[in-house]
Amino acid sequence: MTSNKVHLPQIKVPATYMRGGTSKGVFFSLTDLPQAAQVAGAARDALLLRVIGSPDPYGKQTDGMGGATSSTSKTVILSKSTQGDHDVDYLFGQVAIDKAFVDWSGNCGNLSAAVGAFAIHAGLVDASRIPENGIAVIRIWQANISKTIIAHVPVTNGEVQETGDFELDGVTFPAAEIGVDFIDPAEKAKEGEPGMFPTGNLVDEISLPAGVFNNSPELDNSLEPRYSPEPRNSLEPKKIAATMINAGIPTIFVNAEDIGYRGDELQEAINADAKALEMFESLRAIGAVQMGLIGHVDEAKSRQHTPKIAFVSPASSYTSSSGKQVETCDIELNVRALSMGKLHHAMMGTAAVAIGTAAVIPGTLVNLAASGGTLTKAGTKADRKTDSICFGHPSGTLKVGAAAEQVDGQWTVTKVSMSRSARILMQGWVRVPDES
Template identity: 65%
Template sequence: MAQQPQIRIPATYMRGGTSKGVFFRLEDLPERCQVPGEARDRLFMRVIGSPDPYSAHIDGMGGATSSTSKCVILSASSRAGHDVDYLYGQVSIDQAFVDWSGNCGNLSTAAGAFAIHAGLIDPARIPDNGICVVRIWQANIGKTIIAHVPVSQGQVQETGDFELDGVTFPAAEIVLEFLDPSDDGEEGGSMFPTGNLVDELEVPGVGTLKATLISAGIPTVFVNAEDIGYRGTELRDDINADPQQLDRLEKIRIAGALRMGLINSAQEAATRQHTPKVAFVAPPMPYRSASGKAVEVADVDLLVRAVSMGKLHHAMMGTAAVAIGTAAAIPGTLVNLAAGGGARSAVRFGHPSGTLRVGAEALQDGGQWSVTKASMSRSARILMEGWVRLPGDAF
């Protein structure tokens, strides 16, 4: 039987923050993949190497973790006041679907840099030396992100001395601003979908837990570490090697998704793994990060661990960091209380790989909370560029 030859598609493999993904220009994709649908989903799955029952991604570009099973599409924006449209797909590792329900905050950093690398920014807006402000329309969630990308001799400056916990080597600092990151769209309808800063969340098979359910950056379910038997100092192996713990955390995520109105039935959660996130918080206490670095009480305001795609994340998702910063800025949320309570415009939290600072500007008007901006520093760089190859009948 005749076999289809492989085709090649221009692509760039990039690290952004503590994630990696395969980046495409929309115009470089095969025509039938330039629009949403089955062909695009199948293309991305084959590029990453999913679905993979071995959970290894040997035959693809993925790394068999939530942080490395990602694809991104960028195009010149037709939206006023924006440079590029950025669309993100979270590829399931062992199931045949791509989750388009949310953003990746880490790869938002790389999106700004890639926009310049890929020739999607007006050359007149790129300084010879200095900072290029890239105005990004995040198409998954309909929000604006501003990336402040350093430029040297007209090119993205990728090397530098900025250190990011969870990333082995230093690089150039990129500052991200997430404008109006709270959810005002169809799903949830507000930053606090239930109208409460803290809910009593009934979780079948687990019990009733205090929870802060927030849509800012990404829909997130926050619970107290102590209430589910944790200290907040856990590392990946403490949880990811135990199916029972993972199952319990997934039950919390599903209960939160139902309460937030993100799904209509528990069964829907199986094909919506990317959102919401579930995270547990605790007051500061000393621990050693995954690299062996000592994190002391004085280094952080609180501790946070978050689950992504069914596993404890090795550091912190950028979008979840926005949710953490936003919730910390609002007195009375579980995140704010774990940080000591009171008003604040920035928070430094401990995660499995170290610490991260995120700022947020929250306002209350007529009893309703909103956040105008959240910001953080990340870094990004190109790891490889050229073409990805895959069988011509794969999509």
């Protein structure tokens, strides 16, 4: 039987598929998008969902460019900057895998490393700002969160240099090093508002309902627990200490030991445990309400990208997912973070900003886990802290530098820096059915 329905041909949209840090996504110039998608709204979201291949009830994104993980279900839209003293405006969309939803509530720190390079490739940066040989300093306006990012992009013979010998744990092959500075990444304190710490406290408590707390995960029998787990089915609410911070991206930090983990776990230890994932999502949702990001825990379902939830522990040795041995002496602490409901294979760049910031502020759980709170050594005054921290994550280690200062009793961070890498994987056109 033949159908009388007219099936329109696919449309093609200029696009570039790029890796940035330990993430990858589809990059667009704003003016290359179909007219209806050049403004925020349903048409733009529908296009990006179809490009990535969502929503996919199979959870594979087979019919799109996505890779079915939070690190590979990403989109970026760039344009010449509308802000003074900036080169390019950067808009990030985190595409849900199993839902028809694009989350615009935060930034992707890893893909931030690719923004400067793409901006040069796409002709969005004035030629006078690109050296023939050297480092191009690209001033990026992060439009999702209204913050400035500076990318230091190597240039050789007038072109972006992508190859090099810089190695980044979580990325298989070396590439050229790109320095990324997140300028004033934390929320500024306003009159009557606490700023970087939304609750006004360095440490709060999150009360998990009875039956949700999962503090006896399935452990590798070869590893001896460093805590005494309580019964999984306890009927009492469990109070969990938490540092809630808005720097880089809203993030909730808890102690690994308080939720029954060592802090050196890899993905399979968390992602294969449905009860654990339920517990982490409950922590995230309740914390989001306490941070003032949502009004009710049910709203967390439509805000998967933010806040992030992470757990910290003092430095300890472990074998990373690649088989690389991470020694206690190599790091100040261990950090594991979840993104879009799953333990991340490495570390989100924005979460690394939060880690670096919290590490240099005395009294946060991150600072206390890092060398017993003695991490911050640099700086000549108690109200000014500058230091770098190297932490362990599932794929290896990452070093982050941060500078913070306390003014009138309020902490703020002036800059967080890290090194990443980026390169073009493919460029040309992405094709989608016309109805999208």
